Amino acid sequence: MLSESDARTGLVALGANLPIGGVSPEVSVPKAMARLVARVGGKASCSGLYHTPAFPAGSGPQFVNAAVRITWRESAEALLALLHEIEAEFGRTRAHRWEARVMDLDLIGLDDAILPDAATRAEWATLPPEKAAEVVPDQLILPHPRLAERGFVLVPLADVAPDWVDPATGLSVSEMLAARPAEELAQITPVPASAA
Numbered sequence: 001m002l003s004e005s006d007a008r009t010g011l012v013a014l015g016a017n018l019p020i021g022g023v024s025p026e027v028s029v030p031k032a033m034a035r036l037v038a039r040v041g042g043k044a045s046c047s048g049l050y051h052t053p054a055f056p057a058g059s060g061p062q063f064v065n066a067a068v069r070i071t072w073r074e075s076a077e078a079l080l081a082l083l084h085e086i087e088a089e090f091g092r093t094r095a096h097r098w099e100a101r102v103m104d105l106d107l108i109g110l111d112d113a114i115l116p117d118a119a120t121r122a123e124w125a126t127l128p129p130e131k132a133a134e135v136v137p138d139q140l141i142l143p144h145p146r147l148a149e150r151g152f153v154l155v156p157l158a159d160v161a162p163d164w165v166d167p168a169t170g171l172s173v174s175e176m177l178a179a180r181p182a183e184e185l186a187q188i189t190p191v192p193a194s195a196a
């Protein structure tokens, strides 16, 4: 029997920038959030939806980004598997034939877990941007190594977990957000209610 003390706070970032089977990201992202909350059960909190320019600049249509704070009692790997399941469920439709469309659910942090270890996480966090765009880790790295560089993750995350502290850097979500350039943050805007 798992006790209350096994409960950890999981932080999940969501993003999509293409319609999935004719459903816009403004609609599919909140649906994916609701699916995650339903699958996890227990206490959860959902951010607002934000329009964000695609990163890197010019790489495609704007994204809808969001974040969810959940309570999780199993392993980090089990949570990652659940996120992949939801991605697959939302990322593919059989409208005409299998079409791949992206719905990203990224695990950003799980309480104070540092995975696989502090040195490996630090290596990934300090990769030069050109390298970081090319290589994808084949293991789960927590907290997400590029969190502090991504306004599109930090803005929604600040809605649900402003005081969460990255255990590897000692910086809170609010502090990381405050360090982002004003020009970057000015381009991140709430999705108008009429679009969702």
Ligand SMILES: Nc1nc2c(c(=O)[nH]1)N=C(CO)CN2
Residues within 6 Å of the ligand: 014, 015, 016, 052, 053, 054, 055, 056, 063, 065, 104, 152
């Ligand atoms: N604004 C924004 N840009 C991105 C995002 C995202 O979620 N938001 N996700 C990416 C691939 O995971 C690549 N670029």
